[in-house]
Amino acid sequence: MKMTPLITSAVMHFGEMGSRWGFNRTVGQILALIVLNDEPISAQEIADALNISRGNTSMGLKELQSWRLIKQHLVPGERKEFFIPAGDIWTLANRVFEERRKREIDPTLSLLRDLLLDEPANGTEVGAQEKLSEIHDLLESITAWSEELQNLGPEKLNTLMKLGSGVGRMLDLKDKILPGKNSVN
């Protein structure tokens, strides 16, 4: 395993950012290493390249598999396991979004649903429930929307993103182009 200066910088940076992205330092480093390597790479090579313990490496690989960001790659005739990214960059980014949605939004949505079922006990609670209901609706929209975007697939998503301010104009025209039965309200 090489680790040229360029790759080292990138790997170290992904380590630092790891915790902000939802995993820890070594998990971030391992992911960067696997993504940037054209070759499949073994757990031992990862541990050596990053100078981390074999145990920590194993935990990290398990974590990345649970996020579905990497997958095993069995080399015929080799006993040990090699690892490669679970897809292209778009796929990986999608998986990160999805996983974070599960951790950051879903639990709150489910609590809010429960809280909104209770009858408000007094005036204070009426006001609070209104706020909670707004938050609930917002989170539901975000969830529905992010599922929608995933279904679009990379190419259309790219078209949409590049559309930029055109989106606003398109929305103004939507009722003209989408027949009534498809309109939302």
Added chain:
Amino acid sequence: MKMTPLITSAVMHFGEMGSRWGFNRTVGQILALIVLNDEPISAQEIADALNISRGNTSMGLKELQSWRLIKQHLVPGERKEFFIPAGDIWTLANRVFEERRKREIDPTLSLLRDLLLDEPANGTEVGAQEKLSEIHDLLESITAWSEELQNLGPEKLNTLMKLGSGVGRMLDLKDKILPGKNSVN
């Protein structure tokens, strides 16, 4: 300060989720309390309601102000400061997104730009740079896109979100409805 069971549940939950949303437990609790209270609330009331030290409360309030999620509300004739949310739920959600983008995406974008300026030293680096460039483009799209969405404003954003799978159909038609000079490619 009351803290009915409903409000207590919500506040505690926002505390638990706080760390996943980019701030810590008490900061999450303080935010929930301020948002759910119809009345402006003072630092001392917050400390009492949440059973946390006055010092911690002060830190938390400062943090929330740096995120632009709450603002001070001066009551005439009262010496102490009261706090209220910095806007409606949509505004608050936007601020959280924006702040997180700054922390989670911008630093990586700037590193990637630097790394892509270097000439690749060998074959390994050529491959790695291609990957880094893909990541760079993706992050730029996300950034541009999220700025775009903020400019749309809440109502249009809502229309767009509710449009659901209609988005795909609209994209198919976009060249017909947006004149050539506006098309992206």
Added chain:
DNA sequence: TTAAACTTTCAGTAACTTCTGAAACTTCAA
């Protein structure tokens, strides 16, 4: 100009998270 009412800062401690390395486990070839 003083002192009362409040806010902020910060050193030290408590709580939590990550990492190591040794032991336990698994798989396979001989």
Added chain:
DNA sequence: TTGAAGTTTCAGAAGTTACTGAAAGTTTAA
């Protein structure tokens, strides 16, 4: 069936982050 080559688990050490409470700072009214 043994043991060599590998993987996983986990208790405790190291590192990190959050919290308290006391001291310092600020503002205002008298």
